[in-house]
Amino acid sequence: MTQSDNSIAETLEPAPLDRAGWLSLLRQMGEDSGGFDALGDHHWAVFNEDGPILVISFDRLEDIAALEPGTMPQIFGQATKNGWSHLSLISEGKTWYRDPPVIAHIDRLVDEAFFDNFDRVVFYGAGMGAYAAAAFSVAAPGATVLAVQPRATLDPSVAGWDTRNMAARRLDFTHRYGYAPDMIDGAAQVFTIHDPYCRADAMHVALFRKSFVTHFKARFLGDHVAQSLGEMGVLPKLVKAACDGTLTQETYTTLWRERRNFGNYLRWILRACMDADRPKREAMVCRSVTNRMRAPAFRKHLEKLEKTDEAVG
Template sequence: MQMASPPSRPPRAIKPVDPITWRERLDEHGAIHGHHRHLDARHGALFTEDDDILLVSFEEAGAMRHSTTGLPAALQVAGREGWSQLCLYSEGDTFFRSDAVFAYFDALIDEGFFDRFDRVVFYGAGPAGYAAAAFSVAAPGATVVLIRPLATLEPARSEWDRRYPALRRTDFTRRFGYAPEMLEGAGEAFLIYDPEVALDATHASLFALPEENLLRCRRLGPAPERDLEKMGVLLPLLDAAGHGRLDARTFHRLYRKRLEYRPYLHRVLTRLRVEKRLGLGRHWANGVRDQLSTEAKQRASS
């Protein structure tokens, strides 16, 4: 097994600021670069204005506060490329099912906000992936990048999914409701998931996307976005989407970085041992050993 040098490490998390101070900082950022809206007690929107490509992300506020900047993760891509960026954030997993969020998107649609941009990309993962798909209907023709999205939590359509019990009474039948239907106006949509996570695979099947747009990443588990970020794949994926270059071939080329990523290598080895595939396990272990030896030599020479 031929393996390349390890990817650069992601920025180290810092101690999060308190929510009030954090929102004040977002107010300052919005006043200078675009706008910051307090939508309700659990939701907000931060817009950073730049050129005519717009990256729309749905993110969790706690994760933003734990980051080195306190700003949206997607702004790392948009800022580097000079794109505009709109982040909808939530306190916890709300699926963004809020009248205030609905009203905010209504206002954007009424003012022709999305028409100002030559290209619009929506991104989200998990519950935020649901939101990215559902609200993409506000920008017909957008490119949508989803990681393990849920289609709905409406009991009639997803009684088999018992996750998020606190949201089981949330109404998923009214506006921006069933994510696969809201996705029908997208220019193109890509769905990334681990097919070995049964619930995520079932939700993925409900989106009924073309086979080449279902991007499978086995052995990454229930939160593949975290591993994709750590191995240096997630941000290049969004970059490719913003430039109109994302397709299955691009994904699989970037995803080869898993062969540099120790947690993935060890998960595969553990699985082979559990399945008692001893010969293949030895072959894989030799590859992992060679990779670690290469890393050690590179560190010693640097």
């Protein structure tokens, strides 16, 4: 490629968008395919009308803006690829979707019988979005909820032990759509995903006690469950199974095996063994990894362990 060709290619690369640019793009997407609504100053609803399955995702403008130019969150492309209708409720800042215009928008969709137009409705979100997915699921009885690291509430009178989002305690979690474990009463199925070693997440998940709730455990993923499952290629498969109505504990167990090939997970479990001073367990991890893949760092660590005075069997 000549210098001239390089210059042309550079001019064709998508330029980074500022806040106004992203909002303009989202508005265009919605108006071209279904609808766009500004919900106050810090929330937007983008709707793509397609097939009889509706997936509702709770996204953050900051996360969208952090993506490579020309790309959108995985759920947008997945919905288009699979022919799902998609409603994205987008927030800016740590609002926890508690702003009155958001609640009013959900109420309006209920009044218009919007959710009745679809054969299956799936609410999906992670963290703050998982709270919203569970809390607003009451608007669509019979829906499925897939919530990654859900919070039950941040009302300090109920969850005072969770000190990770102190500023959010100023928000009202007692008003309508407030306490997520109560709002799932009308759901057909609820699936949560969390790392049981993350104490605060485990305590929130324990508050979702209905018989139709299934808890999936993602050990050692810490506070990066959605990101890590996405990097493994597991998260889109879970979303698809939820939309297909085939998600079960067995489905998750099979998909969770992908962790055995995920470098970050393998490094995390090795670090956990090292922190616990368990050299034999360290060696077992290293042998398992080096027997299945090329992993020079694990092989080097295993050789170091085998040279120690402790018997490593």
